[in-house]
Amino acid sequence: MSHHSITSDSIHLILLPSYTGIESISDALRDSRATQLLWLELLVNDRVDLTAWSDHAVVQDAYNKACRWYTTYRSLIDSLLSRRPLPQTPGPVDQRDYRTFIEAIRFAAAHS
Numbered sequence: 001m002s003h004h005s006i007t008s009d010s011i012h013l014i015l016l017p018s019y020t021g022i023e024s025i026s027d028a029l030r031d032s033r034a035t036q037l038l039w040l041e042l043l044v045n046d047r048v049d050l051t052a053w054s055d056h057a058v059v060q061d062a063y064n065k066a067c068r069w070y071t072t073y074r075s076l077i078d079s080l081l082s083r084r085p086l087p088q089t090p091g092p093v094d095q096r097d098y099r100t101f102i103e104a105i106r107f108a109a110a111h112s
Contacts (some may be wrong), residue, residue: 014045014108025050029058038062040101043069044108046083069093069101080109 016022020034025048028034028041039062042048053059067089070077077083 011049012045012047013041014111015041015104018107018111025053025059029053029056035062037100037104039065039069040104042066043077043086043101044081044083044104064089064091065093069097073101077105080105081112 011025013023013025015037016028016034019037020028020031022028022031022034025038028038035058038058042050042063043066050059050063067086068091070086071088071090072093074085078085
């Protein structure tokens, strides 16, 4: 499947449209603000199919970061959001992202 065959209609994004105006993963990968927030989209949204972008370094980094944050804050995330679990990925999380993480979790919970 090519990157261009997946449209914004086939993937429902939660955070990126409201925070950046970006409606698709393809567009997000071309926008610096959206790439910085992609990990949060993946953290709160289990409906994003990343198959077409699985070899993209930015997507891999965002997914791994989402998994680390999910591992660290699983009970909080699970209490607020209904999502399939992400793989357990121990590792450090940058606490400078905590405020943005909490804001994103609250936003997703209010819009789910």
